[in-house]
Amino acid sequence: MDILLNVLADKKIHQEIIISGSKSESNRLLILQKLFPEISIDNLSDSDDSVHMQHALSTTDELVNIGHAGTAMRFLTSYFAVNEGRETVLTGSERMQNRPIEILINALKDLGSEITYEAKEGYPPIRIQGTKLTKDKVQINGNVSSQYISSLLLIASKLENGLEIELVGKITSIPYIKMTLSLLTQLGIENKFEGNIIKVYSKKEIQKQTIVVESDWSSASYFYSIVALSEIGSEIQLSAYKKESLQGDSCLAEIYQHFGVTTTFGDNFITLKKVSKTNKAILEINLKNAPDIAQTIAVTSFAEGIACNLSGLHTLKIKETDRLVALHDELSKLGATILVTDESLHLEKSSVINKNISIKTYNDHRMAMAFAPLSLKVPIRINNAEVVTKSYQKFWDDMQQIGIKIDEL
Structure with missing residues (x-):
């Protein structure tokens, strides 16, 4: 039109x-809600990206297509990586298949994830074999998309020993990293960000609560x-x-x-x-x-x-x-x-x-x-x-x- x-x-x-509601906050909370069902969300974003995210989190299909939703691609990659026993092929639009994801994949592989590329090396679609991640330390460049970093932070508290992320080099988009950490804090998940090190501690369950998403x-x-x-x-x-x-x-x-x-x-x-x-x-x-x-x-x-x-x-x-x-x-x-x-x-x-x-x-x-x-x-x-x-x-x-x-x- x-x-x-x-x-x-x-x-x-x-x-x-x-x-x-904010797409950025909504998509983070949708992942966290799936990991911690005690969470209720008010003023959820009505954006296509959040609709794609909700569908991807509710489907049991092996093939998950998130269209143009870049945030969903990054966050779901880590989510499916820790979804033990489930195999998922995560794909998107033609443009999404030309947006790089290798930095996030490499970090997840360093933690023990089983992820392979279905077509072009470094780009979606990707095949993810959900598994238990036992390693608790990883390095990632700080000047890449903050969504890679937030993707790891969102699953960190569900790892057996939590997760320590070392950000290498100059750090950009710090407010988006702090947004993720602030949401974790609201939920009672302990974390700290000092210098170039972010630490999120393991948390098995949280108190039942409702989070209102800011516009x-x-x-x-x-x-x-x-x-x-x-x-x-x-x-x-x-x-x-x-x-x-x-x-x-x-x-x-x-x-x-x-x-x-x-x-x-x-x-x-x-x-x-x-x-x-x-x-x-x-x-x-x-x-x-x-x-x-x-x-x-x-x-x-x-x-x-x-x-x-x-x-x-x-x-x-x-x-x-x-x-x-x-x-x-x-x-x-x-x-x-x-x-x-x-x-x-x-x-x-x-x-x-x-x-x-x-x-x-x-x-x-x-x-x-x-x-x-x-x-x-x-x-x-x-x-x-x-x-x-x-x-x-x-x-x-x-x-x-x-x-x-x-x-x-």
């Missing part, structure tokens, strides 16, 4: 939006962008959010002050308000701890006519698409002067936005959602708009609630 988004007649916005901050980023591009006085209330968030993307509250957007924390909600014009000085940010909001920030900067230098983006090369190349290509079509490297993006100041450009989404939900706020400036087309369901089922409904006109093409 391709759609045309049209500019708002009145760009002063006042709306309240409810966003479903997704990555999803909030698109509303930050909309408020930034709207008239002074516009505001959007989003729920359910908390000030002491586990999510690295909560740094949005600080970053978007540059665009004249304030964040006020209420009881389980936040209010975003446009209070001043965008600061026209160049925006320089290292997003190594929050790479998923890079697309939104780049598009906001372009739309507001300011330059930005974003670094710490090396993990974007192995997402649903190569997000750096995708950003370069689509922003260039809109009139941007942009340069990308393997880990950074450099956007020059621009005063022109080309109209009625068709944005390719590359099977990447964040490409569709990051470019949608541009419709407050010019009409814009989004190809394969249904891709947003990967993380945000109601995204286009919420865009219409704000007042953006959407026509199917």
Whole structure:
């Protein structure tokens, strides 16, 4: 489905939006719930990724296909590796079969796992023979996707002697590692993170409890962008959010002050308000701890006519698409002067936005959602708009609630 988004007649916005639970928290908790049935989960994400995760955890089939769900691929690899006596072939979409997983597989093999590649070495599909893991120490690079590390942490307490992970080299995406550890702590699973060593202690059972999932901050980023591009006085209330968030993307509250957007924390909600014009000085940010909001920030900067230098983006090369190349290509079509490297993006100041450009989404939900706020400036087309369901089922409904006109093409 391709759609045309049209500019708002009145760009002063006042709306309240409810966003479903964080995909990152939900998928971690779904694995933990399977390991510890004492857990109940409220405000679970309705994203495609979480739906795929729930199906994979409930099926008894040998072949498990998780589509585009990268988080599910990484977390389920470790889960099935400790599911004693079960043999599983874990696969995904064509893009998923070209996303590397060798670093995680090697770490699991070092712990005693039996995993083989069904096709290309280092990539899904993989055949996993569930077995009891008795080793309790492993090394893994710290500058790889934090999902590899979290995947190991999620199963660690179910190993006989717990697990000690040594992170080698520079550590990136620390907030996502800390999110996983914070969830373990909430459940009463002892752990510590000192220097480059993470230790999780063995735990046979936990107390019965309900965990409420905070709404997704990555999803909030698109509303930050909309408020930034709207008239002074516009505001959007989003729920359910908390000030002491586990999510690295909560740094949005600080970053978007540059665009004249304030964040006020209420009881389980936040209010975003446009209070001043965008600061026209160049925006320089290292997003190594929050790479998923890079697309939104780049598009906001372009739309507001300011330059930005974003670094710490090396993990974007192995997402649903190569997000750096995708950003370069689509922003260039809109009139941007942009340069990308393997880990950074450099956007020059621009005063022109080309109209009625068709944005390719590359099977990447964040490409569709990051470019949608541009419709407050010019009409814009989004190809394969249904891709947003990967993380945000109601995204286009919420865009219409704000007042953006959407026509199917």
